[in-house]
Amino acid sequence: MAKAILHQGKQKRIAGGHPWIYRTEIKEIVGSFEPGDIVEVFDYRDKFVGKGYINPASQITIRIMTRNPLEEVNEEFFRRRITAAWNYRQRVVKDTNSCRVIFGEADFLPALIVDKFGDYLSVQTLALGIDVHKETIIRLLYEIVQPRGIYERNDVTVRKIEGLPLITGFIGEPFDPKVVIHENGLKFVVDLEGGQKTGYFLDQRENRLALQGLVKGGRVLDCFCHTGTFSMYAAKFGAREVLGLDIAASALETARANAQLNGYGDICSFKETNSFDELRAMEKSGEQFELVVLDPPAFTKSKGAVKGAIRGYKEINLRGMKLIPPGGFLVTCSCSYHMKEELFLETVLDAGRDAGRELRLVELRRQAKDHPMLLASPESHYLKCMILQVF
Template identity: 80%
Template structure:
């Protein structure tokens, strides 16, 4: 097995538990290896730090999978990791038949994503070193989870950085990729083949429940509504009227189907449009809502784009606040890892200042429990959800 030696002083982050070794941290690699192979990582004093897969073409050159020198990366290894991940979800996930089963590095299986939707699984292998183990992973998932079917959603651009092709398709026998899941008493149509990410945003499940008690009898605006998940919860919790906005017509078709599926067709309406433009138009028209929900896609996927993201978040939150009466509620989210929690709070406060409003923080929420955050790996903490009362 090849041996990667780190430069002096570059071991601290790895010792603290971070699973990534960057190209610039490696002093030398002793022994032959091929991209995707398992290698050992040592510090400059020849102390074992971990074992993981290597891809010299990636800036993240090694991703550590185990810190036990006697633990081999074989089928039994994947079985132990997958069983542990599934056991954890069975302990923390409630009232749904859909959840994230494996959350990459946070489940000690770097770059592997597995989501469960009813009886079906969707799998993403986002790095070369995990992709080479796909056959083993599929086999173990069949044994442990016994799904009715598996769909591969490896159409994610990050695979290109690893030199991997973008591919999708059934693993084994084909099935209808449009699946109906149940979540907290609500039904949702999930398109495993064509939906965003793996078909559905599981990470907001618990945040959607924060609407309970806030929307009853009120008029609710759900911006960037996608397939209407927050809108369905608003209807369930007693809103008198719900309007969803999104720029994607196919997503809105699913949102309308979800409303009909749950008996909320008369209560929920959906409009195609740019949420930035629609918020400005509503403010100009003097429109008002009791609750405004802002759950946009990531405005930044790199540290270089944070300044632009700050402007975007400030704009939509300022406009959202202006649509609320005193005492109304704003639920605002960011799924951008590079938009840190403290910065997000600062941006929201600046938006309130410019809007001439005061904010009370009701709740500061994060991602659902099936997306655990590894403390040594801050990249696993990406979702922020603020529940605010606006005065």
């Protein structure tokens, strides 16, 4: 097994539990290896740090799989890790037949994402070192989770950096990729083949429940509504009218199907539009909503784009606040890891000042429990959800 030796001063973050080792942190590699192989990692004093898979083509050159020098990365290793991940979900996930089964680094299986939608799984292997073991992983998922079928969603551009092709399709026998899932008494259509990410945003499940008690009898605006999940919860919890906005016609088609499926076709309506433009137009026309949801896609995927993201978040929050009567509520989210929680709070506060509104924080929420956060890996904490009362 090849041996990677870290530069002096670069070991603290890694030894502290972070699973990523960047190219610039490696002093030298002793021994031969093939991309995707498991290598041992040592600090500059020759102290063992861990074992991980290596890919020199990636800036994240090594991802740690184990910190036990005696543990081999083989089929039994994957069986233990997948079983542990599945057992954890069975303890913390309630009132749904869908969840994230494996959340990459947070489940000590870097770059592996597995989502369960009803009886089916959606799988992503996002790095060469985990893709090498895909056949073993699929076999174990059938053994441990026992799905009726698996769909591969390896159409993520990060795979190109790893030198991997973009692939989608059934693994094994084909099935209808449009699956109806159950979540907190609601039904949702999930398109494993054509939906965003792996087909559906599971990470907001617990945050959607937080609408209870805030929407009864009110008018609700759901911006960037995608397939209308927040909209369905608003209707379930007693909103008299819900309007969802999104730019994607296909997502809105599913949103309308979800409204019919749950019996809320007369409460929920959807409009194909740019949410930024529509918020400005609604402000000019004097529209009012007792609760506004802002759940946009990530405005930044890099540190260098944070300033632009701040402007985007400030704009939509300012516009959203202006549509809310005094005492109404704003549910505002960011799924950008680089938009840190404290910075997000500051940005929304600035938006409130510019809008001439006072804000009271009701709740500060994060991602659902099936998306646990590894404290040593801040990248695993990406979702922020603020519930504010606006005065």
